Amino acid sequence: MSHFRSDFLWGGAIAASQAEGAWNEGGKGIDTQDLRVFDAAWDKAQRQENRNINMTSARFADALAAEDDTNYPFRWAIDFYHHYREDLALMEKLGLKIFRTSISWARIYPNGDDAQPNEEGLRFYEDLFIECHKRGMKVFATILHYAMPVNLVTKYGGWKNRKTIDFYLRYCRTLYERLGHLVDYWLPFNEINCSRFNPWNGCALIKDQEKDYDQEIFRCTHHQFLANALAVKLAHEMIPGSMVGGMIARFTSYPATCAPNDVMQSILDENYKNYFYTDVMARGKYPSYTERMLSELGVTLPIEPGDLEILRDNTVDFLSFSYYMSMVSTSDTGYEITSGNLLSGKKNPYLPTSDWGWQIDPVGLRISLNQMYDRYQKPIFIAENGLGAMDVIAGDGKVHDPYRIDYLREHVRQMDEAAADGVDLLGYTMWGIIDIVSCGTIEMNKRYGVIYVDRDEAGKGTNRRAEKDSFDWYRKCIASNGDDLT
Numbered sequence: 104m105s106h107f108r109s110d111f112l113w114g115g116a117i118a119a120s121q122a123e124g125a126w127n128e129g130g131k132g133i134d135t136q137d138l139r140v141f142d143a144a145w146d147k148a149q150r151q152e153n154r155n156i157n158m159t160s161a162r163f164a165d166a167l168a169a170e171d172d173t174n175y176p177f178r179w180a181i182d183f184y185h186h187y188r189e190d191l192a193l194m195e196k197l198g199l200k201i202f203r204t205s206i207s208w209a210r211i212y213p214n215g216d217d218a219q220p221n222e223e224g225l226r227f228y229e230d231l232f233i234e235c236h237k238r239g240m241k242v243f244a245t246i247l248h249y250a251m252p253v254n255l256v257t258k259y260g261g262w263k264n265r266k267t268i269d270f271y272l273r274y275c276r277t278l279y280e281r282l283g284h285l286v287d288y289w290l291p292f293n294e295i296n297c298s299r300f301n302p303w304n305g306c307a308l309i310k311d312q313e314k315d316y317d318q319e320i321f322r323c324t325h326h327q328f329l330a331n332a333l334a335v336k337l338a339h340e341m342i343p344g345s346m347v348g349g350m351i352a353r354f355t356s357y358p359a360t361c362a363p364n365d366v367m368q369s370i371l372d373e374n375y376k377n378y379f380y381t382d383v384m385a386r387g388k389y390p391s392y393t394e395r396m397l398s399e400l401g402v403t404l405p406i407e408p409g410d411l412e413i414l415r416d417n418t419v420d421f422l423s424f425s426y427y428m429s430m431v432s433t434s435d436t437g438y439e440i441t442s443g444n445l446l447s448g449k450k451n452p453y454l455p456t457s458d459w460g461w462q463i464d465p466v467g468l469r470i471s472l473n474q475m476y477d478r479y480q481k482p483i484f485i486a487e488n489g490l491g492a493m494d495v496i497a498g499d500g501k502v503h504d505p506y507r508i509d510y511l512r513e514h515v516r517q518m519d520e521a522a523a524d525g526v527d528l529l530g531y532t533m534w535g536i537i538d539i540v541s542c543g544t545i546e547m548n549k550r551y552g553v554i555y556v557d558r559d560e561a562g563k564g565t566n567r568r569a570e571k572d573s574f575d576w577y578r579k580c581i582a583s584n585g586d587d588l589t
C-alpha cells in the first residue's frame with residue numbers, strides 16, 4: 104500500500120504562455136514571453152545562447168516590431184486557448200484530481216495599468232475553471248508565471264518600481280473577486296527565485312540596460328516578496344479559508360565530497376538558491392545569512408518602513424516547488440558542468456542525465472521533501488516535475504515513451520517514501536501534462552507530456568492531440584493512488 108493520503112491530489116501542470124497561444128485574441132495585451140524569439144534552424148549552441156536568460160535591448164525592439172509570429176512560439180504555442188475543452192476531456196480520462204495552470208496577466212489587464220479588467224479574459228478563465236470542476240478536477244492557479252504585460256516594463260520599469268506591486272494587487276483582487284470560488288490553491292508567483300537565475304523571466308530585466316544588475320535583481324525580489332505577502336493577505340481577507348502557497352525552483356545540492364569546504368559550499372548553495380526565498384515566504388523574515396550573502400554581491404535591499412511587518416504578518420499556507428534535477432556543490436573550480444533548469448550545475452558522476460543534460464535524481468526529490476518539511480513544517484505541493492525528451496512517432500503512429508514512464512515511476516516511488524517519512528504532501532502536478540513550448544529554450548521538441556501534440560518547432564502540424572504510452576501508466580498510477588506503478 105502506498106503512503107499517499109487518500110485525498111492526494113494527482114495532477115498535471117502547464118503555464119498560460121507556454122500553452123495558450125492566441126496572444127492577440129480576446130483583448131489580450133502583449134506580454135514579456137511574447138517577446139522571446141526562436142528560430143527552428145538554430146543549432147544546439149544557438150538555442151542555448153538564446154535561452155531565457157539572454158533578453159537584450161536589440162531582441163526586445165525586434166520583437167516589438169515583429170509582424171510575423173513564426174519565430175515567436177509563445178504567441179501560438181499549442182493553442183490551448185481554443186482547445187481547452189478537448190484537452191480537459193483527456194485529462195478527465197486520465198483521472199486527474201487537479202489541474203494547474205497560470206492566468207495570463209495581460210489577458211486580464213492588457214496593459215497592466217488599465218483601470219478596468221478585460222471581461223473577455225476573465226470569462227475565459229471562468230469557463231476554463233468551471234470546465235475543470237465539471238470534469239472532476241480542482242484548480243491550482245498560478246497568478247504570475249513569468250509573463251507580465253510589456254507596458255509595465257516599458258512605462259514603469261516592471262518590478263524595479265514599487266508601483267508594480269499595486270498593479271499586481273489590483274490584478275489579484277480582480278481574480279479573487281471573480282474566480283475565488285473556482286480556485287482551490289493559489290500560487291502568487293511561479294518560482295520566485297527565478298529572478299536571480301533568469302532575470303528576464305523572473306522580473307523582466309534586460310541586462311544591457313542595467314548599471315548594477317545584481318542590485319536591480321534584488322530590488323525586484325524584495326518587491327516580489329512584498330507582492331507575494333500582500334497577495335496572501337488579500338486572499339485571506341477576500342476568500343476565507345483560501346490556501347495560498349510560496350513556490351521556488353528547487354535546486355537540490357550535494358557536497359561533491361566529504362571535504363568540509365564542499366559541505367560548507369553545499370550549505371551556502373542551498374541557502375542562497377533555495378532557502379533564502381522560502382525562509383522569507385514561510386518564516387516571514389529575511390534569514391540570518393542575508394547580510395553576508397548580499398554584501399558579497401554588493402547589494403542592499405530597498406526596505407521601507409512597514410515592509411518587514413508585511414512579510415512577518417503574511418506567511419504562506421503551504422510550500423511548493425518544481426523539481427527536475429539535483430546538482431553538486433564544491434569549491435573545486437575545475438569541476439565538470441552540466442545543464443539544468445534555469446541554471447547549469449556541477450555534474451554528479453552517480454546520476455544519468457536527460458537529453459538536455461539535466462541530472463535525473465529521484466532520490467533527490469525525497470531528500471528535498473524531507474528537508475523542506477523538516478525546516479518549515481508546512482504542507483508541501485510538488486508543483487512541477489517531469490522529463491523533457493525528444494519523442495518520436497513510431498511506425499504504428501504512436502509515441503512509446505518508456506523513458507518518461509521510468510522517470511515518473513521512480514519519482515513517484517520517492518514521493519511515496521517521503522510520505523512514509525512523515526512529510527505532509529498535498530499533491531503532485533506533473534509538469535507539462537500535455538506537450539507545450541519549453542520555457543527555457545523555447546523548443547517545441549522538448550516534450551514533457553503524456554499527451555502528444557502534433558506541432559513542430561516552426562508551428563507546423565495538425566495540432567492533433569494523442570495519448571502516449573505514459574498516459575496509460577499515469578492513469579493507472581492515479582487510479583490506484585500510487586500503488587500500481589507497473
Ligand code: BGP
Pocket residue numbers: 118121293294352425444445487491534540541542543544549
Ligand atoms: C520551470 C518552469 C516551467 C517549465 C519547466 C521546465 O522552471 O516553471 O515553466 O517550462 O521549468 O523547463 P523547460 O521548459 O525549460 O524544459
